[in-house]
Amino acid sequence: MEKVAVLGAGSWGTALAMVLADNGHEVRLWSHRQEHADEINATHKNEKYLKGVQIPESIHASNDLSSVVKGVKHIVLVVPTKAMREVCKDLVNVMDQEVILTHASKGIEPETYKRVSEVIKEEIPDKFYEDVVVLSGPSHAEEVSLRQPTTVTVSAADIKVAEKVQDLFINRNFRVYTSPDLTGVELGGALKNIIALGAGISDGLGYGDNAKAALITRGLAEIARLGTAMGANPLTFSGLTGIGDLIVTCTSSHSRNWRAGNKLGQGNDLEEVLEQMGMVVEGVRTTKAAYQLSKNQNVEMPITSGIYQILFEGADPRDVVDQLMTRIRRHEMEDLTNILDEQMND
Ligand SMILES: NC(=O)C1=CN([C@@H]2O[C@H](COP(=O)(O)OP(=O)(O)OC[C@H]3O[C@@H](n4cnc5c(N)ncnc54)[C@H](OP(=O)(O)O)[C@@H]3O)[C@@H](O)[C@H]2O)C=CC1
Numbered sequence: 304m305e306k307v308a309v310l311g312a313g314s315w316g317t318a319l320a321m322v323l324a325d326n327g328h329e330v331r332l333w334s335h336r337q338e339h340a341d342e343i344n345a346t347h348k349n350e351k352y353l354k355g356v357q358i359p360e361s362i363h364a365s366n367d368l369s370s371v372v373k374g375v376k377h378i379v380l381v382v383p384t385k386a387m388r389e390v391c392k393d394l395v396n397v398m399d400q401e402v403i404l405t406h407a408s409k410g411i412e413p414e415t416y417k418r419v420s421e422v423i424k425e426e427i428p429d430k431f432y433e434d435v436v437v438l439s440g441p442s443h444a445e446e447v448s449l450r451q452p453t454t455v456t457v458s459a460a461d462i463k464v465a466e467k468v469q470d471l472f473i474n475r476n477f478r479v480y481t482s483p484d485l486t487g488v489e490l491g492g493a494l495k496n497i498i499a500l501g502a503g504i505s506d507g508l509g510y511g512d513n514a515k516a517a518l519i520t521r522g523l524a525e526i527a528r529l530g531t532a533m534g535a536n537p538l539t540f541s542g543l544t545g546i547g548d549l550i551v552t553c554t555s556s557h558s559r560n561w562r563a564g565n566k567l568g569q570g571n572d573l574e575e576v577l578e579q580m581g582m583v584v585e586g587v588r589t590t591k592a593a594y595q596l597s598k599n600q601n602v603e604m605p606i607t608s609g610i611y612q613i614l615f616e617g618a619d620p621r622d623v624v625d626q627l628m629t630r631i632r633r634h635e636m637e638d639l640t641n642i643l644d645e646q647m648n649d
């Protein structure tokens with residue numbers, strides 16, 4: 304059994320800490336607020352983030368980063384991506400041994416367009432880690448904390464290290480696969496949040512299942528287009544961290560991105576919506592990053608671009624839908640049509 308530090312005591316950090324505790328590991332859960340750590344230790348609940356869920360008494364919460372990471376073999380980073388750099392900087396000051404660093408956060412940094420593992424590697428010298436691993440997939444914390452069947456994927460540059468993390472987390476409720484495509488796994492998890500905002504907007508506008516299916520399918524096409532341009536393997540987007548996570552986030556009312564989109568579709572203002580949520584809505588920052596990336600990479604992303612206009616340029620969602628529906632007509636799969644054309648000409 305391993306000593307594990309989970310950094311980030313929101314819904315996902317707490318749910319992952321519970322999986323690890325169920326597996327018999329010694330789990331320390333770090334919160335950046337002392338009173339939050341005290342509340343978890345006193346009540347064995349995390350009411351704001353996982354309402355009604357009983358947390359195993361073996362999980363010890365703390366606000367003291369240094370004591371939390373002392374002597375651990377694994378550190379699991381689960382803070383919102385906007386806090387990732389700052390937490391890594393603090394972590395470097397208290398680390399004195401080599402660990403396996405896993406992160407389970409989903410986003411892209413808007414200013415640098417970096418994936419989370421790139422941010423971590425930039426901030427933490429490599430003498431402190433065996434490798435940086437990502438854990439991603441269709442996994443709402445609310446369901447994981449109820450031990451409902453869930454599947455995720457872990458990936459790292461060194462697949463052997465990813466397998467160690469697979470062993471750490473896997474159990475009969477939480478099935479963990481491995482993938483060699485770190486870039487694809489991280490991008491699928493980050494970019495699906497943009498489309499989930501769109502699915503929420505569509506539902507908020509009162510559109511139906513046809514529109515949602517269109518958003519998921521055409522959304523996946525543009526995620527794969529950008530992902531492939533950034534070095535991912537296109538096959539990854541047909542897996543758990545691609546279409547799997549896209550389905551769960553676009554169709555579940557657990558999703559904060561879907562819920563925020565839903566309120567926007569009903570005509571609420573972005574600032575107000577984010578304030579009311581009180582939880583992280585990663586898709587907003589990621590839309591900014593992906594919109595800019597699509598321009599830099601010269602990749603067409605009409606849905607992302609439409610959501611950018613709604614979030615940051617005050618566009619009316621109905622006008623954006625109209626704009627998407629009346630784009631110039633085209634083939635569904637340009638690549639496929641090109642191959643067929645070539646075969647006809649042979
Ligand atoms: N929830 C889910 O089902 C899943 C979430 N994820 C990803 O996990 C990541 C974390 O999300 P999640 O746990 O859901 O978020 P939540 O909104 O549930 O919780 C966020 C937590 O981070 C804390 N926090 C905020 N700012 C900082 C900071 N500067 N330093 C340290 N901690 C901070 C918050 O503390 P405070 O209470 O003080 O605000 C809170 O404890 C996101 O990237 C998300 O996309 C991935 C898969 C599933």
Ligand SMILES: O=C(CO)COP(=O)(O)O
Nearest residue numbers: 440441442443558559560
């Ligand atoms: O990533 C998630 C499920 O896999 C959680 O999505 P939300 O952040 O939209 O709640």
